[in-house]
Amino acid sequence: MPLTRRDFIARTAAAAATLSLTERLHAMRLATTVLPVGTAGAARIVSSTNGLRGVARAWEMLQRGDDTLDAIIAGVNIQELDPDDDSVGLGGLPNADGIVQLDASCMHGPTRRAGAVGCIEDIATPSLVAKAIMDYTDHIMLAGHDAKTFALEMGFTAQNLLTDRSRQNWLRWRARLNPGDFRLDYDDDVAIRFTHGTINMNAVNTAGDMSSVTTTSGMAYKVPGRVGDSPIIGAGQYCDQTVGAAGSTGRGEANIKACGGFLTVEFMRQGMAPEQAALKTLERVVAMTEARQMNDKGRPRFDLNIYTLAKDGRYGSASLYEGGTFAVADDKGARVETAAFLFKRAEFPTGPVPVQRARAR
Numbered sequence: 001m002p003l004t005r006r007d008f009i010a011r012t013a014a015a016a017a018t019l020s021l022t023e024r025l026h027a028m029r030l031a032t033t034v035l036p037v038g039t040a041g042a043a044r045i046v047s048s049t050n051g052l053r054g055v056a057r058a059w060e061m062l063q064r065g066d067d068t069l070d071a072i073i074a075g076v077n078i079q080e081l082d083p084d085d086d087s088v089g090l091g092g093l094p095n096a097d098g099i100v101q102l103d104a105s106c107m108h109g110p111t112r113r114a115g116a117v118g119c120i121e122d123i124a125t126p127s128l129v130a131k132a133i134m135d136y137t138d139h140i141m142l143a144g145h146d147a148k149t150f151a152l153e154m155g156f157t158a159q160n161l162l163t164d165r166s167r168q169n170w171l172r173w174r175a176r177l178n179p180g181d182f183r184l185d186y187d188d189d190v191a192i193r194f195t196h197g198t199i200n201m202n203a204v205n206t207a208g209d210m211s212s213v214t215t216t217s218g219m220a221y222k223v224p225g226r227v228g229d230s231p232i233i234g235a236g237q238y239c240d241q242t243v244g245a246a247g248s249t250g251r252g253e254a255n256i257k258a259c260g261g262f263l264t265v266e267f268m269r270q271g272m273a274p275e276q277a278a279l280k281t282l283e284r285v286v287a288m289t290e291a292r293q294m295n296d297k298g299r300p301r302f303d304l305n306i307y308t309l310a311k312d313g314r315y316g317s318a319s320l321y322e323g324g325t326f327a328v329a330d331d332k333g334a335r336v337e338t339a340a341f342l343f344k345r346a347e348f349p350t351g352p353v354p355v356q357r358a359r360a361r
């Protein structure tokens, strides 16, 4: 039978009577951090802006009484299966070799389970593969070729995820890589398309059940085999339904070092409001950023966005730079709202990116 907060504190106090001062302080700290801190409130779905259609679908499913994770995965499936969205699933921009490699992860609050898949090829819905790993194995993450084999065994269908549009974009990128090579540049007036558009989505229902999911094709033209933050539990998303859920889009490398999803939930556990927790996580991201990625005024050369939802339905989002938005669905409908930010858009570093050298400090 689960311990009530009162039982837990009483037992901790009884045990503490026999302990040293340091042990007692540690026990008291545990008593205030491991116990439920949130109570259920309003149902709500929060996601990155590209999930606007997805939050509407997820909201409908919550209203029917569907599970929070089923609802948000159905929400992100819309973008995953949309060939015109070049940041996730089918049509996602490929790696440097022209191969689409996808990452995703999910957490199911009621059962405290998690699933993740890294670098999977040819399966359009990695969010569902992550859930299948969660549901049908005693592992959390599968990666690469064997993750695809697992998905095929589970009944997923393999398909070529490179659309003609994403292949053309990749060809342009490759042709312009090196002016000294033997490939002629073409379509000089067409800008090279890099992606910003992973989806993170988080849900809470009126019972206080929560879930989170993040899915992406990752950085466009990445080094083959690269895995970003999206499939890393605690970075790309995190859910502890005693407190809340959080996830991110943007430069995964920066988010991994700060454990952004986990840290945001932990800041909420300490009592911060969702938006404040997201801003505090971004401060940590900046503090952890290597010099090569900063300009001389201490501004990062990338953006990162955090989306967050508390068990009681409070929510928020913050970006490193001004101009960020996010999607919300609740009993007022599905809409886009403005995110908080750390830095003015005008402060975003412009000009040439410094030459990157191996072992540069």
Ligand code: SD4
Residues within 6 Å of the ligand: 195, 196, 197, 198, 216, 217, 218, 219, 227, 228, 229, 230, 248, 249, 250, 251, 252, 253
């Ligand atoms: C990644 N976080 O793979 C993802 C990319 C992303 O907007 O969110 N782009 O690093």
